[in-house]
Amino acid sequence: MNIHACQSRDHLTRRTLLRGAGVAGISWLTPLSDLLAVDAEKAPSGKPAKSLILLWLGGAASQLDTFDPHPTTKIGGGVKTISTAIKGVEFAAGLEQTASIMQDVSLIRSMVSKEGDHERAFYNIKTGYRPDPTLIHPSIGAIVCHELPEAKIEIPTHVSILPNQWPARGGFFGAQYDAFQVYDPKGSIPDVKARVEDRRMERRLEGLDVVEEAFAAGRVANLDSDKTLHQLSIQRARKMMTSDQLKAFDVSQTAASERAAYGDTAFGRGCLAAVRLIQAGVRCVEVTLNGWDTHANNLEGQATQVKILDAAYASLIRDLKRFGLLENTIVLCGGEFGRTPRINNVGGRDHWPHGFSMLVAGGGFAGGRVIGATDPEGEKKEPERPVLVENLHATVQDLLGIDYSKEVMTPIGRPMALSKGEVVAELKA
Structure with a gap:
């Protein structure tokens, strides 16, 4: 056996050894067979997902005005509700198209973060780690591109459309894994x-x-x-400049009716471009919809954003399904945290990381499920069945066939796991 090859393939962590002990009992002292058994247990069922789309609701959407309304309570804030394809589950009015496709989507109503500041929370939701002054963690997209390289593609495999001031970064994997940033896809890509x-x-x-x-x-x-x-960098740039795959960014090549289905908005065009990029072989695309930071005039502000989100999100899910891509493409949709049950003196809601909503779909995620619940009276901070940010990251990586507990060595010689979370089994199909 080539010991060096084994060491380079899998760094044996304390977590791995403890799992081996738990599976094999006393016989864990025969490590090879037991660790192979652990690997078999950890392997995801079915074919792993291949791609990832992240729809970030920048500024933090209000769970109470979108996917977790409590209309008849003191915290409802005047929101009106509609039924969804999941029996007994309601959404805020304005999300009619999204409500109709929930058989293909699951809803987490109990996301929990430990960060209530926009910058820190965005770092947390994108990397699965809290900010650390000693290093920069790679975003989930960078991890996917690092662990699942794609040799045949001539355009960037990690793309950020309409990025805000905190785009996805390669972190300790290096700047080559930073997201390639583009803006409204109605225009051509600059400098190519x-x-x-x-x-x-x-x-x-x-x-x-x-x-x-x-x-x-x-x-x-x-x-x-x-x-x-x-x-x-020069080689990649020269190859990209002459590649036909650049056409995937150009949504003007699609039918007018198809563009209209996503809504005549930059975010809608970004979601349409995301589907085209996944078709071209891109591993990870993030599209950002800013404008959810409603510290004042919350009801109207959230309703405006909901209208933009609804058409774009539902069309993206429908098209992925129509093209046969949904089963191997994971789609996450949510913000960096939620908004307070209490409405402030100017009709707004403030920051709330204690129980917010996230939509998950495709790539091995179950459809038609609801995980967790928040307090309809707004008194309890802890939601039912809380889902930590790092656990969502571990679940995504697991569905992509990535060993989320794998440790990689940072440039300063520090071993760091891809995720410190655990898989949320209820979310898997």
């Missing part, structure tokens, strides 16, 4: 076409080759190709 005619561009590239040769030979002072990824 040459600004000069072909022959002049060829001469520029010939001149660049001279610099590259000197760079590779170490004759250019104070430049380290291993640290700057200079040549790799």
